[in-house]
Amino acid sequence: MGRITLDKVTKKFGDVEVIPPLDLTIDDGEFVVFVGPSGCGKSTLLRLIAGLEDVSGGEIRIDGKPATDLPPAKRGLAMVFQSYALYPHMSVRKNIAFPMKMAGMPEDEQKRRIDNAARALNLTDYLDRRPGQLSGGQRQRVAIGRAIVREPAAFLFDEPLSNLDAALRVGMRMEISELHKKLDTTMIYVTHDQVEAMTMADKIVVLRAGNIEQVGSPLELYRNPRNTFVAGFIGSPKMNLIDGAEAKKHSAETIGVRPEHIDVSASEGTWKGRIGVAEHLGSDTFFHVHDTGLAETLTIRASGEVALRHGDTVFLTPQADKIHRFDAQGLRIA
C-alpha cells in the first residue's frame, strides 16, 4: 500500500516560502512525476515526503496515517538519489543488505532478497565489488536494489538519471518503468526533463516556484495545458506562443500552436516566412522560421524528410482545431 496525501503542506527556509500551501494526493500504485524548471521546489517537495526536511505547516499522511512527524526511517519509503549515495566502504552486497540489517531482518531472508534483487537488476556478478569499481549505470542499479529489498510503501526518485549518459538514460528509463509495472508500487519521480515525465508518468505534477501549475496524465497536459507555463514546458520542441494582433484574431491575449500542428507549404498559407535553421533528423525535420511578421521565431516540426533548407521562403498554416487560447493572466480559455 502506498497512498500519500499532502494537506496544505508548506515549507519555509528562514523567511523564504519555497512551498506555499499545497494539496496533493498520490494514489496507491501510481507513477507520479514532479516536473519543473530548476529551483521550482520539486526536490524539496520530495524531501518533505521522505522526511529529510521538516514541513513548516500542514500534514503528510501515508496510507491514511499521519506521517508529518515521523523520521525518514519510520515512513516506510525508499529513496534513490541523484548521486546514487551508495556506501563507498561497503560491497554491493552489504549496500543492498544495509536497510534490512537496520531493520533486524533474519540473515537467510536478507540473503534471499539480495539474490532476488541482484538477479532482477543484473548485479549477480558484482555483489562482492565496491561501488567505486562499478559504472554509473551499475551504481544506479545498486541504489535501486537497495531500495527494492525493503519492499517499501513507495519509492522516491530524485533525478536518478541525470548523471548518466544519454543512451544509458533511455535504457534505465525503461528499466524503471518495467520495475513499476512489475512491483505495482507507488513511485514518485522528480525530474526537470519533460521527456522523462511524459514517457514514464501515470500522472504528472508540473511545479513552478513551489506552486502546482497542473496535475494530469501526460496526454491531458499535452492536449489541455491549463496555462502558458505548462503549455511551454510540456512538449518538445516547445509550443509556439504568439502574442499581439495575431492572438486578438482568435479573441485571446496569447495563442499557442505546437510545432507539429503547423502545416508547411511552399506556395500558400497563413504566415509567410524564411527558414533560419533546418534540422534534418530523418524521422522529422525541424524548421525555425523568421520574418513571419510575428514577434516570435516559429518552430515547425514536419514529419519525415522535407527538402527545404536555410533561406527558403515557406508558408505556414496552423491547424485550426489545435490552436490553444490563453487570456491576459496566461490561463487557458476553454
Place this chain on the structure above:
Amino acid sequence: MARAVSNRRKVGYTIAAWIIGLAIFFPILWTIVTSFKTEAEAISSPPSFMFFNWTTENYTTVLERSNYFRHFWNSVVISLGSTVLGLIIAIPAAWSMAFVPAKHTKNVLMWMLSTKMLPPVGVLIPIYLIFRDVGLLDTKTGLVIVLTLINLPIIVWMLYTYFKEIPGEILEASRMDGASLRDEIIYVLTPMAVPGIASTLLLNVILAWNEAFWTLNLTAAKAAPLTAFIASYSSPEGLFYAKLSAASTMAIAPILILGWFSQKQLVRGLTFGAVK
C-alpha cells in the same frame, strides 16, 4: 632547452628543500650527537661534530638514575587516553557542525580555535587550584582531562574539515534506510572518515606526547610523563648537557619513530581540504 631549464630548477628546489629540512632537523640531530659525548666534550668549544669518543655512558647513568619506563608508560597513557577521549567527544560534535550547522556554527568553531590563542599560563592558577581541591594533582586522570580539553579544538577542527568532504546524501540515504543517529555515525560516517580520524589521532598523540606546560606544572612524581623526565636533567646549578641530551633522545625516540612510519598519513591529514 625547456627540459634543461626545468631540470636545473628541479635541482635548485631539491637543494633548497634539503637545506630547510636539515636546518629544521639540526637541533634534534645535535641533541642525539651530544647524547653520545662525555659531559666535558658536550660543553667544549669549538664543539666537535663527529670526531670525539663516542660513549653510551650517559644512557646508562640516566637509566640508573631515573625510572624511564614509568615515565614512558605515563606518556603513553596520557597521550593515547586524551586523544581517544577527545575523539569520542569530537566525532559527534564535528558531525553536528558539518551536517546540521546552525546559525552560529562558524562562530562556535572560531571561538573554539581562539581558546588555543590564550596563553596557558593565564589559566594555570585557577586550574591548579581546582585540581588541588578535587585531588587530581599528579594523577594520570587529571592530565588526560586537561590534555583532552586543550587539544579538543584541534581535533574538532580536523574532523570537521574531513566530515565536510563526505557527501550529505550518503548520510541521508542511511537515514532513509532506517539507520538511527547512532547507526549512522557508527556504520556510515566513521568508516568513511577512517583516514581522517587516523591522521587526527596521530597528530594529537604527538601533540599530547610533546605537551610540556601542563604536564610539568600539574605533576610531581607519580604521574610525570617523559617531559618531566627530560626536565629533571636541566637543573639550575648543573650543566649536564650530555645527560640531558640522552634523556631527550630517549623521550623523543618513540614519537620520532611513530612520526616516521606515519608521515604519509600525517601529511595527507594536515593538507586535507587545503589542496583542492
